[in-house]
Amino acid sequence: MKSATTAPGDVTSFSLGLALPLGLAFAIFFVLPLAQLVYLSLHNDTAATVWGLGQYVKFLTDPFSLAVLGSTLLLGAEVTLTCLVLGYPIAWLYQRSGSRVQTLIIMIVLLPLLTSVVVRTFAWIVILGRQGIINSVLQSLGLIGTPLRMIYTQGGLIAALAQVQMPLMVLPLITAIGRIDPNLSDASASLGAGSWRTFVKVMLPLSMPGIIAGCTLTYAAAITAFITQSLVGGGQMLFMPMYLYQQASTLQNWPFAAAISIIFLFAVLAIVALFSTLGRRARGYGDAR
Amino acid sequence: MASVSDAKSLVLDRITHRFASGTMAVSDINLDVKGGEIIALLGPSGCGKTTLLRIIAGFIGQSEGRVIIGNDVVDALPPNRRAVGIVFQNYALFPHLSISENVGYGLAARGVDKATRAKEAQRLLDMVQLGQFGERLPRQLSGGQQQRVALARALAIKPSILLLDEPFAALDKNLRLDMQIEVKRLQRMAGTTTLIVTHDQEEALSMADRVAVLSHGHLEQFGTPSEIYDEPQTLFVNTFVGTANRMKGTVLASDASGVKVALEAGGEIIARAPTPVSASDKVTVCLRPEHLTFVGDDTGFAGEIGMALPLGATVVHEIRAKDGSSIKISQARTGGTPLREAGAAVRVAPLAPGLATVFPQ
Ligand SMILES: Nc1ncnc2c1ncn2[C@@H]1O[C@H](COP(=O)(O)OP(=O)(O)O)[C@@H](O)[C@H]1O
Ligand SMILES: [Mg+2]
Numbered sequence: 001m002k003s004a005t006t007a008p009g010d011v012t013s014f015s016l017g018l019a020l021p022l023g024l025a026f027a028i029f030f031v032l033p034l035a036q037l038v039y040l041s042l043h044n045d046t047a048a049t050v051w052g053l054g055q056y057v058k059f060l061t062d063p064f065s066l067a068v069l070g071s072t073l074l075l076g077a078e079v080t081l082t083c084l085v086l087g088y089p090i091a092w093l094y095q096r097s098g099s100r101v102q103t104l105i106i107m108i109v110l111l112p113l114l115t116s117v118v119v120r121t122f123a124w125i126v127i128l129g130r131q132g133i134i135n136s137v138l139q140s141l142g143l144i145g146t147p148l149r150m151i152y153t154q155g156g157l158i159a160a161l162a163q164v165q166m167p168l169m170v171l172p173l174i175t176a177i178g179r180i181d182p183n184l185s186d187a188s189a190s191l192g193a194g195s196w197r198t199f200v201k202v203m204l205p206l207s208m209p210g211i212i213a214g215c216t217l218t219y220a221a222a223i224t225a226f227i228t229q230s231l232v233g234g235g236q237m238l239f240m241p242m243y244l245y246q247q248a249s250t251l252q253n254w255p256f257a258a259a260i261s262i263i264f265l266f267a268v269l270a271i272v273a274l275f276s277t278l279g280r281r282a283r284g285y286g287d288a289r
Numbered sequence: 290m291a292s293v294s295d296a297k298s299l300v301l302d303r304i305t306h307r308f309a310s311g312t313m314a315v316s317d318i319n320l321d322v323k324g325g326e327i328i329a330l331l332g333p334s335g336c337g338k339t340t341l342l343r344i345i346a347g348f349i350g351q352s353e354g355r356v357i358i359g360n361d362v363v364d365a366l367p368p369n370r371r372a373v374g375i376v377f378q379n380y381a382l383f384p385h386l387s388i389s390e391n392v393g394y395g396l397a398a399r400g401v402d403k404a405t406r407a408k409e410a411q412r413l414l415d416m417v418q419l420g421q422f423g424e425r426l427p428r429q430l431s432g433g434q435q436q437r438v439a440l441a442r443a444l445a446i447k448p449s450i451l452l453l454d455e456p457f458a459a460l461d462k463n464l465r466l467d468m469q470i471e472v473k474r475l476q477r478m479a480g481t482t483t484l485i486v487t488h489d490q491e492e493a494l495s496m497a498d499r500v501a502v503l504s505h506g507h508l509e510q511f512g513t514p515s516e517i518y519d520e521p522q523t524l525f526v527n528t529f530v531g532t533a534n535r536m537k538g539t540v541l542a543s544d545a546s547g548v549k550v551a552l553e554a555g556g557e558i559i560a561r562a563p564t565p566v567s568a569s570d571k572v573t574v575c576l577r578p579e580h581l582t583f584v585g586d587d588t589g590f591a592g593e594i595g596m597a598l599p600l601g602a603t604v605v606h607e608i609r610a611k612d613g614s615s616i617k618i619s620q621a622r623t624g625g626t627p628l629r630e631a632g633a634a635v636r637v638a639p640l641a642p643g644l645a646t647v648f649p650q
Contacts, residue, residue, distance in 0.1 A: 183381035186348050189368040190375045191395035191446055201394075205385045 041258035048255050055259035065243075065260070072223050072240040073267060075157070079222035080215050082162040083169040087214065088207075090166075091173035109170045112163060121231045124160040125151060128232070152234035160232040165221045169214035176210020177203070212279040216272055223268065240264045296324035296480045297359040297449035299345070304354035306340055314340040316506045318354070322499075327476055327483045329493035332503035333529065338486040341503075342452050345484070346373045358449055369398070374448030374481075378455045380439040382427035388414065388438050389423035395446035413441040416475065433464045440472065444479055451476070451483040457492060469496055490530045494518060502526050522563045524573060524648040533575040534616045538647070540570045548647055550574055554610035556590030559642035564649060572647040578605065578619035580644040581637050583629075589638025592616065597628040604628065608637060 044054030059065045094105045112120055127133045128150040135147040150156040180203065188198040226241040233239065240260065248257035299322040306315045315337040322328050330338045343349045345356055347368035355362050363371050382391050392413050393406035401409070414420050417437035419430075427435055436456065443451060456472065457465040473496055476483050487493050493500045494514040502509040502517060502525070510522045521527035528535065538550040541557065548562045550572060558574070566572055592608040595615065604626050605619045618637055620626055629635065639645050 181379065181381060183377045183379060184383060186343075186346070186368070187375070187377060187381040187383075187442075188394070188398075189348070190346055190371075190373060191442065192369050192372070192398040193394070194369055194398075197398055202383060 037258045037261055040255050041262050043255045046253050046255065055256045056263070058256065059259055059263055068238050068240060068243045069263070069267060071237070072264075073271070075154070075161075075229075075239060076219045076223035076271075078154075078158050079161045079165060080169075080219045082158055083165055083218045084211065084215060086162065087166055087169040087173055088211075091170050091177050091210075094170075094174050095177045109167050113167050117164070117225075117227050118231075120164055121160065121228045124156070124163070124228075124232050128156045128160070151232060152236060154237065157229065157233045157237065160228055161222050161225055164225065164228060165218045168217040168221055172213035172217070173207065173210040176207045176213070180206045209279060212275055216275040216279075219271060219275070220268060296482050298322060298324045298357075299450050299482055299484070300355075300357040301341075301345070302355040302357060304341065304344060304351050304356070306337075306344060306349065306351045306353075314506055315344070315351075315503075318503075318506075318508050320501055320508070320511060322482060322484070324482055325480050326498045327473070327485065327496060329497035329500045330484060330486045330503060331490060331493040331500050331530070332488065334488055336503045337506040338488075338503060339454055342375070342454050342484065342486055345450065346375050346452060347371045372446060372448050373450045373452060374443030374446055375452040376436070376439045376443050376454065376456050378458060380427075380435045382435055382438055382442070384427055386426075387423065388419065388425050388427065388430070391427065391438060392423075392442045392445050394442060399446070409445060410441075413445050414438075416444075416478075417441045417471070433460055433468060436460070436468060437471070440475065444475065444481070447479075448481060451479075451481045453483065453485045455486055455488070457487070457489070465492075472496070494530070500530075502530065504529070520561070520563070521575070521646060524575065527575040527646055527648070531577055532617070533577050534581075534614075536574045536576065536610070536614055536616070537612070537650070538572055538574050540566050540568050540572055540647070542568055547643055548572075550645075550647055552590050552610075552612075554590045554592070554612040554614060556588075558589065558639060558645050560645035560647045561643045562647045566647060566649055571650045573650055575646045575648070576616070576639060577644070578617040579603075580640050581616070581618040582620070582640050583618070584636050584638045587636070589636050591634065591636050594629045594631050594633045594635060596631060599628060608635065 040048055041055055042051060042053065044050045044052035090105060090109065094102055097105065125132070129135070130147045130149075130151070132151070134150065135144070138144045139147065184202055184206070185198050188202050189195075193201065223239070224241055226245070229237075229239045230242050244257050244260045244264070247253045247260060299320070301318050301320040304315055304318040305313075307313050318341060320328070330341060332338055340349065344351045347363070347366060350364070355364055357363070358371070358373070382388075383394065386394065389407060389410045392410040393401075396406045396409060411420065411423060414423055417440060419434060419437055419441070422430060422434065422438075427438065430438065440453075440456075453472070457468055460468060469492060472485075485493075485496060494517070497514065499511060499513055500517045501511045504525045510517060510526045512520075517526060517530055521530065527533050536552055536554060538552045538558075541549040541551050543549070543562065543566055547559045548566060549557060550560055551557050552574065560574055562572075590610060592610040595607040595609050598605040598607070599622070600619075602622055603619045604622050605617055606629055608616045608618060610616055616637065
């Protein structure tokens with residue numbers, strides 16, 4: 001790195017040139033549509049002829065719209081928490097297992113990524129449905145009389161989303177926990193700390209980079225999971241992606257849909273920024289060597 | 290400051306450990322360490338030193354045998370209840386905690402309040418001459434400094450036994466010597482019974498009151514540095530500690546005063562035999578280079594100079610004996626020590642009878 005000034009051929013400008021094709025694609029397929037979205041959202045009428053902040057005012061003063069935003073952000077938090085609570089022990093187990101069990105764990109964790117989202121979601125409908133696996137087992141065991149309502153409930157949706165997003169949580173956690181020097185927990189024990197204290201004071205803070213990366217990914221994926229949200233959540237629950245879709249596709253209200261997108265985008269960015277601030281603060285723990 | 294008299298003793302009673310993979314890492318180790326002693330566990334890499342240390346600390350449950358600290362058998366105690374301080378080879382400081390918090394960690398686990406903890410951490414950091422570094426993070430310190438923090442952290446819990454796993458291996462030579470002196474000073478001050486693992490014989494001989502030499506999981510010899518160096522009990526100890534020339538020979542006669550051996554290279558020498566040998570046994574004779582000298586008479590054995598190596602304070606001559614074996618002889622360099630020409634015929638003999646040692650083949 002230091003010798004770059006004297007090196008033949010400037011490496012820096014070279015690699016910038018190589019980044020050009022991707023940069024162009026990014027500009028054409030991402031920045032332009034986004035600009036168009038912003039442009040659209042700044043019109044007060046459906047035909048997008050009158051300039052104004054009307055759509056934003058409409059969203060931010062409408063209790064219904066705000067409730068949809070709130071429940072979407074809440075859903076993300078619930079799914080993220082579920083993934084963290086279930087995923088941490090899996091990642092922990094992975095680091096303590098032999099190589100065969102490790103392969104098995106990775107297979108099981110990655111499996112959801114290898115099937116189509118639609119297939120996975122229908123599987124959950126089969127499992128959670130009125131005539132689904134859980135209900136028929138419980139009924140045939142005589143434990144319940146009438147089928148439990150699991151599908152089209154918040155709980156069912158969280159379960160389905162958590163399963164689908166689990167790899168996004170577990171993989172960063174495995175990496176982070178694997179980077180922790182195993183001598184540290186031994187050192188903690190030899191200094192008199194019990195296993196709970198060792199976990200809270202050493203392992204948990206040192207796995208923070210993985211926790212934050214996992215939470216960011218899971219959160220972003222959960223709140224934007226249009227298919228799972230609409231199929232498992234059903235018609236009664238409305239979340240931002242579906243709300244947006246209805247406005248644009250069914251009601252043909254493009255400016256309002258655009259405003260919803262921008263607001264949603266900023267809400268998500270705010271949360272990601274929060275996570276990454278936490279991440280930066282925790283980065284000091286990262287080089288746990 | 291604990292006085293030396295209340296330091297705990299450590300007894301390893303027939304310790305054997307087999308890993309699940311089938312590796313027999315240590316086998317039938319008996320050690321009896323007195324309170325306040327510094328013991329070095331010396332052996333080549335892979336001989337089971339770390340395993341033994343981890344058994345004493347309680348991280349590994351041995352397959353057989355007992356660990357006794359003071360008057361208590363501690364086998365049933367988990368590591369956090371053994372009060373054994375350990376300094377890891379890579380120091381294993383908590384990277385997210387300040388130096389002061391690292392040192393105070395053990396006290397926090399014992400429920401000591403924050404103010405007392407900080408004061409005690411400061412006292413220990415002053416002791417290892419790092420008083421002004423309490424607020425830093427471990428990665429902001431150099432290797433030698435981190436090592437001293439690790440030592441302070443282990444001493445903070447007033448351990449009954451202090452274990453150090455290859456503590457100086459990662460340090461460069463000058464720093465290593467400083468740290469060896471420092472550790473010895475601190476150990477004297479605290480009076481803690483201490484086990485130092487090392488594969489460096491000089492370190493073991495210079496630091497320890499007694500040295501335990503391990504090979505392939507077996508205890509080869511346990512004794513003072515001079516016993517280990519001057520009266521090695523096994524061929525392994527003789528060759529691993531210090532350097533030794535090995536020659537083949539046959540026992541002519543054996544009595545209480547020593548063993549008379551006919552060398553295959555020609556000539557006869559009188560040697561010491563730690564394990565009994567009898568006449569006509571084939572033996573290996575070990576001769577340390579510094580115990581050999583050139584002679585003008587017909588004692589010892591003949592050979593010719595292969596090479597002369599002036600190594601500063603000593604001069605080493607490599608000699609080819611009649612049977613083809615290569616023998617090194619080292620002499621202190623005084624003004625008149627001549628370097629001998631290659632090819633010159635010489636005779637070499639031990640400085641005194643009994644400096645050679647024989648082991649059955
Ligand atoms: N966790 C383990 N599982 C299986 N074998 C091990 C384990 N740890 C060490 N060993 C084996 O036990 C022997 C002794 O190892 P160790 O105590 O680390 O040696 P040293 O510290 O003297 O270099 C070696 O052969 C090593 O391969
Ligand atoms: Mg080792």
